Amino acid sequence: ARRVPVPALPPGSWLGMLGGGQLGRMFCMAAQSLGYRVCVLDPADDSPAGSVADRHLKAGYLDETALDELGRLCGAVTTEFENVPAQALDFLAQRCVVSPAGPSVAVAQDRIVEKGFVRECGIETAPYAPIRSAGDLRAADPKLFPGILKAARLGYDGKGQATVASVDEAVAAFESFGSVPCVLEKRLALELEVSVIVARGFDGKAVAYPVSENVHVGGILATSTVPARVSQDVAARAEAATRKIAQALDYVGVLCVEFFVLADGALLVNEMAPRPHNSGHYTIDACVTSQFEQQARAMAGLPLGSTRQHQHAVMLNLLGDCWVAAGGEPPWAEVLAFPEAKLHLYGKTEARAGRKMGHVTVVADSLAHAVHVAGQVARVVG
Ligand code: ADP
Ligand code: MG
Structure with a gap:
């Protein structure tokens, strides 16, 4: 119990x-x-x-x-x-x-378990095969190539992944990962990537945030635009799938589910995170209750807050690359000169390429304006 x-x-x-x-x-x-x-x-x-x-x-x-x-x-x-x-x-x-409980976290820790769980919920994923040996790769459906080999555990921000065009390339990648369990996933032409964050309490009541539209560069989240520019139908299906997963896990806390949207409108679960997520950072500045406040409320057994978004938002991640390009601190005064820009720095002293150092959320009354200003901010931080 x-x-x-x-x-x-x-x-x-x-x-x-x-x-x-x-x-x-x-x-x-x-x-x-x-x-x-x-x-x-x-x-x-x-x-x-x-x-x-x-x-x-x-x-x-x-x-x-x-x-x-x-x-x-x-x-x-x-x-x-x-x-x-x-x-x-x-x-x-x-x-x-x-909260979340160990078994919920365990599902998200292993891509083989995670994808199996999602499918058991009746929700689609990209075509994939669990890989535990080089023989599994040789026996894999040829339709999975060109594919992406992903280590089942401990990957993040695109780490522990290799794009593989053939079985031989996949075997070489598998061995370079130390022959640890992996999934081989078909490489898909993505129309868009989106994510949904839900918060669920001990009483089973769940609230969902608006769908976020996410752009990744080199496997790392670059921007989130909210609300996502998808049809109401796609948004409703993404929210329903996320709620279903949270309920099936009897999840308590903040859960993020990442999706692929294909050109034909198909919606596939990519992966889930049993915690607040980078694509939900905009909630600090643009929603009544941030994803982090929801996490505190859920674990404390308090009622969840409103997820209503009161401003359109574009979030830009600030990677260590910005520091490298600036040869030191980026020009913060120029960023803050945009009245719509909210700067968040994480207090990390060492800036390395690909390291998440902070983010900027641009908030505005229209999405077009938020997108426009975010483009200007992006040019300032290089
Ligand atoms: P991580 O745990 O590192 O975030 P993901 O599996 O989410 O790993 O992959 C990172 C990014 O790589 C995705 O957000 C997407 O942009 C791209 N990607 C992953 N899998 C596929 C795929 N099957 N087809 C096309 N792009 C993919
Ligand atoms: Mg991911």
Whole structure:
């Protein structure tokens, strides 16, 4: 039986966060704004979340002394990255509320399990085959080529993936990944990529945010435009599929599902994230309740807030590449000279290419204006 926060954990209580990255940081800020105190468990010295938390337990995710302390201090604990070891969540669940629960996180941790789960829900994915050996590649349906070989576990931002034109290329990629379990997915011509974020409470009530239209460059999210420029039918099907997955998982917390939209209107689930998502950062500036505030509300057993979007929005990710191009700090005063631009920096000291350093959300009364200003901001940050 799972632990439930009854009565709800009121503001002033401690909430726990496993992980110290930018998602944890934005969670801390939202929870603190509601009056909570946040304890972050993360091994790094100067992590984005650790530096704003009320308390930072500097320890590994499997350090039982630290997990025990976190579980005793906090009424509820959540996570900001899906690769948190399942044992850590199980250990914590003996001591406090954990949301999302270990089994929900486990589904999203493994592409083979994840795709199987989505299909069991009656929702389509790209054509794929689970790959556990080079023999599985040789036996795979030739229609899966050209394909993408993706390591089943621990991939993010396009890491652990290889585009493969033939069986021989796929075997070479499989061996270069260390022969770990993978999925071979057909490479599709994508019309668009979209995502839906839902928040679901312990009572099973779920709320959904508007559909976000996402552009990836090199496997990393570059921009999110909201609301997505898709038909009402596509938007409704994406929301329904996301709600169905959340319900099937008996999920509690914030869940993001990423989709591919094909030219014929087909909607395929790409993957899910058991946490707030980069494509939902716009909710901080453009919605009544941010995805991070929803995460705090859900885990504390409080009613969920309104997901209503009050401004059109375009979010631009700021990768370390902007620092490299500027030869130092990008010209922030020029960014802030756009009155529609909301700047968020994550407090990371070292800018590396491909590293998520911050984001800008452009908010406006029309989507056309938000898109226009976002283009100007993009030119400023290079
Ligand atoms: P990650 O976990 O790194 O985000 P994804 O599976 O979401 O991995 O892949 C990253 C990006 O690569 C996707 O957002 C999409 O742009 C592209 N991509 C992934 N799979 C396919 C596919 N089967 N066909 C075409 N593009 C794909
Ligand atoms: Mg992805």
